[in-house]
Amino acid sequence: MLFVSGTKQLRERMVQVVTIQHDYQIRADNQNLMRFVRDLTAALSARGVLNLVVGFTALSAASKTGVPRDQVESLADHLAAAHQSQPHQAMREISFMELLTVAPELSAYLSNVVLCC
Numbered sequence: 543m544l545f546v547s548g549t550k551q552l553r554e555r556m557v558q559v560v561t562i563q564h565d566y567q568i569r570a571d572n573q574n575l576m577r578f579v580r581d582l583t584a585a586l587s588a589r590g591v592l593n594l595v596v597g598f599t600a601l602s603a604a605s606k607t608g609v610p611r612d613q614v615e616s617l618a619d620h621l622a623a624a625h626q627s628q629p630h631q632a633m634r635e636i637s638f639m640e641l642l643t644v645a646p647e648l649s650a651y652l653s654n655v656v657l658c659c
Contacts, residue, residue: 597658598656
């Protein structure tokens with residue numbers, strides 16, 4: 543997704559969120575994962591996180607019911623802080639155990655997240 547500054551004072555930036563579905567028997571066309579990708583992309587952009595590729599392993603609840611907005615916001619806060627503390631790290635994995643410390647409810651929806659700059 544290309545983000546363009548409304549005032550043209552900032553350069554254009556690409557943000558990409560990539561998904562890898564964990565439970566292959568769940569239909570991918572229910573739009574819950576697509577909504578999660580859109581919401582996470584928007585939340586990261588709002589926090590000034592640009593040019594970051596985010597990969598994640600979604601669990602069945604994410605596909606069946608979607609990820610609640612407050613969980614997306616908690617994840618975006620954590621990802622933004624992780625990226626800003628180590629902006630030049632080529633790749634960083636946020637494990638299931640780390641997700642538990644960020645927001646225990648996230649563990650029902652995601653098993654891990656990978657950040658690539």
